[in-house]
Amino acid sequence: MSxxxxxxxxxxxxxxxxxxxxxxxEFDREPVPPxxxxxxxxxxGLYTGEHVAGTEFVIGPLFVAHGVAARDLLLxxxxxxxxAVLSWAFIVAPIATRTRLNLYWHLRKITGPNLLFAxxxxxxxxxxxxxxxxxxxxxxxxxxxxxxxxPKLHDWYPNSVGWVLVVFLVGAAVTALAILGFEKIAAAxxxxxxxxxxxxxxxxxxxxxxxxxxxxxxxxxxxxxxxxTGVPVAGISKFTFWHVMFFAWFCNMAMHIGMADxxxxxxxKRWQYGFLSAFGMYVGHFVAWLASGILCxxxxxxxxxxxxxxxxxxxxxxxxxxxxxxxxxxxxLYRAGLALQTITPNWKRWKVTLVAGAVTTxxxxxxxxxxxxxxxxxxxxxxxxxxxxxxxxxxxxxxKLGLRQRYAEWxxxxxxxxxxxxxxxxxxxxxxxNAIWGLELFFLGLPGxxxxxxxxxxxxxxxxRARVS
Amino acid sequence: xxxxxxxxxxxxxxxxxxxxxxxxxxxxSWESHAALMLxxxxxxxxxxxxxxxxxxxxx
Numbered sequence: 001m002s003x004x005x006x007x008x009x010x011x012x013x014x015x016x017x018x019x020x021x022x023x024x025x026e027f028d029r030e031p032v033p034p035x036x037x038x039x040x041x042x043x044x045g046l047y048t049g050e051h052v053a054g055t056e057f058v059i060g061p062l063f064v065a066h067g068v069a070a071r072d073l074l075l076x077x078x079x080x081x082x083x084a085v086l087s088w089a090f091i092v093a094p095i096a097t098r099t100r101l102n103l104y105w106h107l108r109k110i111t112g113p114n115l116l117f118a119x120x121x122x123x124x125x126x127x128x129x130x131x132x133x134x135x136x137x138x139x140x141x142x143x144x145x146x147x148x149x150x151p152k153l154h155d156w157y158p159n160s161v162g163w164v165l166v167v168f169l170v171g172a173a174v175t176a177l178a179i180l181g182f183e184k185i186a187a188a189x190x191x192x193x194x195x196x197x198x199x200x201x202x203x204x205x206x207x208x209x210x211x212x213x214x215x216x217x218x219x220x221x222x223x224x225x226x227x228x229t230g231v232p233v234a235g236i237s238k239f240t241f242w243h244v245m246f247f248a249w250f251c252n253m254a255m256h257i258g259m260a261d262x263x264x265x266x267x268x269k270r271w272q273y274g275f276l277s278a279f280g281m282y283v284g285h286f287v288a289w290l291a292s293g294i295l296c297x298x299x300x301x302x303x304x305x306x307x308x309x310x311x312x313x314x315x316x317x318x319x320x321x322x323x324x325x326x327x328x329x330x331x332x333l334y335r336a337g338l339a340l341q342t343i344t345p346n347w348k349r350w351k352v353t354l355v356a357g358a359v360t361t362x363x364x365x366x367x368x369x370x371x372x373x374x375x376x377x378x379x380x381x382x383x384x385x386x387x388x389x390x391x392x393x394x395x396x397x398x399x400k401l402g403l404r405q406r407y408a409e410w411x412x413x414x415x416x417x418x419x420x421x422x423x424x425x426x427x428x429x430x431x432x433x434n435a436i437w438g439l440e441l442f443f444l445g446l447p448g449x450x451x452x453x454x455x456x457x458x459x460x461x462x463x464x465r466a467r468v469s
Numbered sequence: 470x471x472x473x474x475x476x477x478x479x480x481x482x483x484x485x486x487x488x489x490x491x492x493x494x495x496x497x498s499w500e501s502h503a504a505l506m507l508x509x510x511x512x513x514x515x516x517x518x519x520x521x522x523x524x525x526x527x528x
Contacts, residue, residue, distance in 0.1 A: 191521050195513045198482055199506070202489035206502055209493060314503025316485070316510050 031100030037269045043276040046264065049193035051284030054134045054325035056200070057305035058373045059251075060292025065153055065303055066239035066374075067232030070223040076241045077289065080248025081281035085274075087249070087256035088265070091388075093274030095395050096265035103262045107387060109409035110394050111419040118420075119387060124339035126254075126380045128356055131332040132363035135174055136370040138325035139166045140306030141318040150304040151367035153233060158365050167364045174326055175357025178333045179350045189327030197283060199320045203312025204291035207298035227297040243442055247374060248285055250445045253381025257449055258388035303371070333360055378441045385445055386426040389452035390419050397457050403464050418459035426452040477516035484509025
């Protein structure tokens with residue numbers, strides 16, 4: 001998983017809804033000029049840092065709890081991560097390097113400012129929940145020396161007063177840091193990432209003897225018999241190769257086929273830099289997930305990140321969980337505040353961030369947010385994905401159909417009904433596919449993308465031909 | 470000065486990773502590994518910010 005990229009902003013905006021949105025993004029309206037394009041090193045660092053985050057401490061153990069078999073996990077991660085890299089390279093990067101615009105400005109030209117406002121609000125809520133899960137992760141480490149009762153896999157509600165108090169304290173600290181200077185925390189995150197990755201690896205290696213691995217030759221046998229056994233925890237659904245593959249592919253769906261990483265890849269000198277996302281996928285979403293899964297098995301199925309990291313790396317492990325979570329939660333919280341500011345333009349930035357922090361902390365009190373992180377991440381991507389499909393269809397398919405691109409901009413429309421209907425009808429269709437045929441959440445992104453693309457082409461055709469006639 | 474800071478950072482990363490392999494090889498105890506990792510962590514965070522912020526530029 002990755003954290004959203006936040007940027008420096010201007011004073012709180014005033015005026016119409018469009019003005020408010022535009023003021024927040026004032027610094028980013030123009031295409032990136034050629035002298036600001038960056039080489040491959042920047043993207044290797046960015047992707048590697050972003051995908052070794054607090055969420056990695058949760059996802060690996062949840063695969064263990066879902067009873068993934070060792071072979072299914074390895075093959076699923078190899079294939080799923082490859083598909084994610086190809087999505088960045090062939091879907092996001094070509095559009096990002098041709099338009100050189102961020103997601104916001106490009107989408108605004110297609111949807112009109114009013115629909116973009118709704119998209120921003122949905123995005124902000126998703127960011128709040130994502131930051132909330134990170135606060136819960138940090139709380140499992142902060143509560144360790146206090147002897148706090150850790151939430152268990154099936155806990156949806158707070159299991160003790162201690163948990164509520166620790167989450168509240170961590171949430172208050174994260175919010176205060178986001179108010180005081182999120183940029184320093186973001187910088188600390190970048191500095192921490194190489195060290196954090198090594199802590200993941202070291203912690204896993206150090207617990208291998210406890211699992212009975214005496215030599216490298218023992219690893220595969222122990223992996224099959226004691227780590228990824230193929231047997232889920234009672235009451236938890238069984239995951240197969242397909243679950244792992246689709247989860248690895250779609251856990252960053254909002255970023256690749258949802259097009260959010262246009263904001264990053266518009267700085268790339270060539271579209272081929274999209275392939276550099278492989279550094280994030282195979283370092284974070286392969287090695288780190290395997291490492292945290294090993295830690296979970298060594299902790300006899302414990303899934304709370306604090307205790308499992310402590311088991312492998314002692315105090316350093318607990319520190320890593322806190323840093324990994326905070327450096328993910330802070331930019332996420334900041335971005336949520338940025339989006340919410342469009343509703344409350346007269347509020348100071350600190351006040352908006354405080355409200356976002358309060359919502360986030362309230363969500364974090366429920367351990368379900370952490371224990372059902374796989375479902376949440378899948379849902380988060382699915383909800384935002386249709387707008388990525390709209391961008392794709394608008395850029396590549398509408399000209400081939402003889403239709404005009406960026407129609408809302410051309411006609412100065414405030415609201416694009418084809419984009420709005422494509423978004424909502426796709427989500428309704430995904431819900432129906434889930435309810436009628438029982439297709440699980442993790443798989444819905446694939447049919448959903450095709451549905452959104454077809455809907456947008458069809459509805460745009462109706463809209464534009466109706467106007468012409 | 471930057472070279473010295475980079476060497477300290479490298480030592481920090483080494484102390485973070487290498488002791489775990491020594492635990493695996495049963496050369497040192499888990500407690501020693503945990504203590505050495507903590508030392509490595511301190512070395513990394515007291516040295517890396519000074520040279521990484523100068524050199525790293527990201528989009």
